[in-house]
Amino acid sequence: MNLAIVGIMEPIFLLFGWLIRIFYNFFGNYGISIIALTIFIRLCLVPLNIKSQKSMLKMQAMSGKTAELQRKYGDNKEKYQEELMKLQRENGIGFSGCLLPFLQLFFLIPMYQIVSAPLRFVAQVPSENIKAMIELANDKGLTEGVRGLRENFHIGLIQILDTNEGFLSECISKGYISMGQLVDLNFFGMDLTKIPSWNPVTIISNPGLYVPLLSFPVLVLLTTLISNQLIKVLKPDYKEQKEAKEREKNNPARQGQSATPGTADSAEASMKMMNYMMPVLMLVTTFTLPAAMGLYWVVGGVMGILTQLIVYFMFTKPYEIKKKELQEKQKNAFKKNKQDSADTSSKGKNKKKK
Secondary structure, eight states, X not given: OOHHHHHHHHHHHHHHHHHHHHHHHHHOOHHHHHHHHHHHHHHHHHHHHHHHHHHHHHHHHTHXXXXXXXXXXXXXXXXXXXXXXXXXXXXXXXXXXXXXXXXXXXXXXXXXXXXXOHHHHTSOXXXXXXXXXXXXXXXXXXXXXXXXXXXXXXXXXXXXXXXXHHHHHHHHHTTSOOGGGOOOOEETTEEXXXXXXXXXXXXXXXXXXXXXXXXXXXXXXXXXXXXXXXXXXXXXTHHHHHHHHHHHHHOGGGTTTTSOTTTHHHHHHHHXXXXXXXXXXXXXXXXXXXXXXXXXXXXXXXXXXXXXXXHIIIXXXXXXXXXXXXXXXXHHHHHHHHHHHHHHHHHHHHHXXX
């Protein structure tokens, strides 16, 4: 990682490190500590998630005004965007929907740092001691074939400490590390410092280690697919939009009526591309990082799914019910007016006959 970025984000790293130590001291388990930290982060994002959903519902409620602006300004995109932003401000619509995914991506950086450097952030081994142990391992020729042996990436060093008693004893005698700082990085028998492998040769070489680790990529893929599908089907007026598209397919004359010209089509195409690319990207990335990062993604995905369902039943569904009731009232009022007009016309004709 770029040293400038590390320097700028150091306070965030220290904050996340402090949180993970609190959970580790309480639970005494590295995996459970990551789960607790993930749940804590996701809970902190719930208010923003709710605000984002409210903004989306407000946008949906004023879709008629948005379409009117589109018709009024036509190809003048600059003026359209200016008037649209003005309309959003007047209706109290913020930009939390853009901020939420940004924060979720932003939090990946400190989480990656924590799972990559547990000796520093969990065990609180000083950086100079970690550097000294790496130099000692190099001097003794213990680093051959060992991956992840850097000052800010401790996976290889932890592997050497776990498998070489002589090296561990020397590090303890030199004061680089103490027995109390040796963190148990296992979670239900799985070593969270190991990187899952898709290579059959690697898996067969140590099935007891690598087969259980495959659960993380599989669960990451599954939670990402479910989350993407929920984003699609739980958005406001999803059924109406789906029915409108079906009518478009059956009647070419209706083409383009289900979307705002020039904007919704491109947005929908981008969303479809993301829905295809994101699961693949997440799956591939899980095979390049320690299993602890996969655990974070799995728990984060489950929390995201639960949040989507809660927000839907709290806000989106009541909105849809209220909108449907309003449409029924308008429909009944229209029928009544039509019937009254027909009755009035009928009475007029009867009077003329008399």
